[in-house]
Amino acid sequence: MLELQQISKTFHPGTINEKVALRKVSLHLKPGDFATIIGSNGAGKSTLFNAITGAFYVDEGRVILDHEDITYKAEHLRSRDIGHLFQDPLMGTAPHMTIEENMALAYLRANKSKGQLFSRITKAEKKLFREQLSQLDMGLEDRMKNPVGLLSGGQRQALTLLMATMVTPKILLLDEHTAALDPATAQKVLELTKKIVADRQITCLMVTHNMHQALELGNRTLMMDGGDIILDVQGEERAHMTVDDLLEQFKIRAGERLDNDRILLSK
Amino acid sequence: MLASIFSTSVIVTALELGCIYALVALALYISFSILNIADLSTDGCFTLGCATGAVVTTMGHPFLALPAAMLVGVLSGFITAFLQTRMGIQSILAGIIVNTGLYTINFLVMGRSSNVNIFGVDTIFSLAKEVSEAETYKTLYKLVIALVIVLVICLILHWFLNTTLGLSIRATGDNEHMVKASSINPAFTITVGLCVSGSLTALSGAILAQYQKSCDINFGTGQVTIALASLMIGETLIRRGSIFRRAIGVVLGSCLYRIIVAIALRFNLPAEALKLASAVIVTVAIFVPYFKGNMDFYKRRLTERGRKAGQ
Numbered sequence A: 001m002l003e004l005q006q007i008s009k010t011f012h013p014g015t016i017n018e019k020v021a022l023r024k025v026s027l028h029l030k031p032g033d034f035a036t037i038i039g040s041n042g043a044g045k046s047t048l049f050n051a052i053t054g055a056f057y058v059d060e061g062r063v064i065l066d067h068e069d070i071t072y073k074a075e076h077l078r079s080r081d082i083g084h085l086f087q088d089p090l091m092g093t094a095p096h097m098t099i100e101e102n103m104a105l106a107y108l109r110a111n112k113s114k115g116q117l118f119s120r121i122t123k124a125e126k127k128l129f130r131e132q133l134s135q136l137d138m139g140l141e142d143r144m145k146n147p148v149g150l151l152s153g154g155q156r157q158a159l160t161l162l163m164a165t166m167v168t169p170k171i172l173l174l175d176e177h178t179a180a181l182d183p184a185t186a187q188k189v190l191e192l193t194k195k196i197v198a199d200r201q202i203t204c205l206m207v208t209h210n211m212h213q214a215l216e217l218g219n220r221t222l223m224m225d226g227g228d229i230i231l232d233v234q235g236e237e238r239a240h241m242t243v244d245d246l247l248e249q250f251k252i253r254a255g256e257r258l259d260n261d262r263i264l265l266s267k
Numbered sequence B: 001m002l003a004s005i006f007s008t009s010v011i012v013t014a015l016e017l018g019c020i021y022a023l024v025a026l027a028l029y030i031s032f033s034i035l036n037i038a039d040l041s042t043d044g045c046f047t048l049g050c051a052t053g054a055v056v057t058t059m060g061h062p063f064l065a066l067p068a069a070m071l072v073g074v075l076s077g078f079i080t081a082f083l084q085t086r087m088g089i090q091s092i093l094a095g096i097i098v099n100t101g102l103y104t105i106n107f108l109v110m111g112r113s114s115n116v117n118i119f120g121v122d123t124i125f126s127l128a129k130e131v132s133e134a135e136t137y138k139t140l141y142k143l144v145i146a147l148v149i150v151l152v153i154c155l156i157l158h159w160f161l162n163t164t165l166g167l168s169i170r171a172t173g174d175n176e177h178m179v180k181a182s183s184i185n186p187a188f189t190i191t192v193g194l195c196v197s198g199s200l201t202a203l204s205g206a207i208l209a210q211y212q213k214s215c216d217i218n219f220g221t222g223q224v225t226i227a228l229a230s231l232m233i234g235e236t237l238i239r240r241g242s243i244f245r246r247a248i249g250v251v252l253g254s255c256l257y258r259i260i261v262a263i264a265l266r267f268n269l270p271a272e273a274l275k276l277a278s279a280v281i282v283t284v285a286i287f288v289p290y291f292k293g294n295m296d297f298y299k300r301r302l303t304e305r306g307r308k309a310g311q
Helices: A045-053 A099-110 A123-134 A153-166 A183-200 A211-216 A235-239 A243-254 A261-266 B008-034 B042-058 B062-086 B091-109 B124-129 B135-160 B164-174 B176-181 B186-212 B223-237 B243-266 B271-310
Strands: A002-011 A019-029 A034-039 A060-065 A082-085 A171-175 A203-207 A220-225 A228-234 B115-117 B214-216
Touching (some): A002 A045, A019 A045, A019 A060, A019 A228, A034 A045, A034 A211, A045 A060, A045 A082, A045 A203, A099 A123, A099 A153, A099 B164, A099 B176, A123 A153, A153 A183, A220 A243, A228 A235, A228 A243, B008 B042, B008 B135, B008 B164, B008 B186, B008 B223, B042 B062, B042 B091, B042 B115, B042 B186, B042 B223, B062 B091, B062 B124, B062 B186, B124 B135, B124 B186, B135 B186, B164 B176, B164 B186, B176 B186, B186 B214, B223 B243
Parallel strands (some): A034 A203, A034 A220, A082 A171
Antiparallel strands (some): A002 A019, A002 A060, A220 A228, B115 B214
16 A cells, blocks of 8 residues: 655755654555554654655655555645644644534545535535544534634544544554543544544554554554664564563664653553 | 714714725735735735726726726735745745835836826716715715625625635634645645735725725835734624624724724824824734733732742
8 A cells, every 4th residue: 555665864964954864764554554653762753754745755765655656746635645643633623613614624635626616515514524523422513613722632633533534545644643642532532543444444554652552553563763664573473572572672673772751651 | 072073974984994994904814814924015915906996997997997906916916925835935025025016016007107196087986976866875875885895895705715715725824734634735725815815905905096086106005004903903803703703893993993093183193193003003902912811920920029029
């Protein structure tokens, strides 16, 4: 589904702030793959996601999504096929617009044709939004005319998840999307994520700082360090892995101890 | 006392101007409040609409003058948007650049002259005057025209900002990131927004040209501050609700501003003092909510200092 061929990215090349963020990273995800990613601070996890969404263009290599080479495709055009959630629950929604209006914008991705500029939110769409919201079990379906800014962080993140998957994306990128939520809400959003991803067989990449999660969720675990993927386990090997094995592997491969406060604290 | 200040004609004139200038405030509602862009091309764009409107009117086409002005306003907005979305120029600078350039353009539009007078030809106001001979009509016809135009614009805005495109434009100012994630190009929505904003500013200029039967190269000076003052007053009057309600709030704000100005003039405030007054109004309107937000902190700090001083 997703294929990264030797992608590299250097920020501020030729200056004192030069930072190699991705070093010839290659990755192949099969349709329905759900891979978790762990790694030190500054390992290139978020940069990897941004290379996929097109927030910047890679310096070398190719990005291929569902057999289409999107290396030079603009960000807003790629977003048709890509769902992206951030740690910050405020990033994915427009606070001064209503829940309904936010969902209508997300639903735009369903309209492949351009002639919809002057259409309005239809009754059928409202009904669809209401049904989708009721899945969340947060009572949001009765607050569709409320501005999103009034919702809690957890509610906003759940809404963002719904919006990102309303039109099934070819790939869903989750960048520690539950990390900023309180434990109970985080659990709820995570359960919802699992359900949606499983129900619709969405190919998914998820950054997490929770080592247990990294091994339990999905079918594949990736470890990043210094702008490269240093470990890629799946199947039998992954099934038998423990958190300590994972830390041990990191030490062997990266040649240093894992440097990520939150990972170590949540271990 | 009040009656002498509020003579009918003074109030009617203030409301007429309020409605006409409300279009500029509505333009800023789109660029400043919705898109979150400080578009400083307003002054030049207003004069551009004024000049175009005046010239087309003197050619004998008072009705054509309005869409013609709107069209050049769209062009002006497009160029401002192009500079900031495609050429990497900061939005404030883009507006200033366009504003400066427009001075020359406006001069050329008016036939290398710094003013145009409209005489001996019809305007929308002179045509409307002929409709009835009734006394009340003669007092109110200008207001009626201005009011109808501004209400129609409010309705159109309400419709437009609730279409898919309108929602995208609103989201661009609210969370540009989310717009990109919804497969919309923010460069496109900013461009459309500024074009609409420019067309309203220019329309206001064209109507003013016909209303005052003249156009001067300096008509636009300070327009952006005055419109901002109106917008701030309007947003204080009506804080939430549908787009239509908010738009009406902006119109009320503009009318209230003109009434304040009319009162000030009655108290023999010199006309040149008005620009300073507008500047003060905008400053106060932005400062007061900021100050209120920090009030608790100031209070605490003050008591703390008092406590320390007392020791």
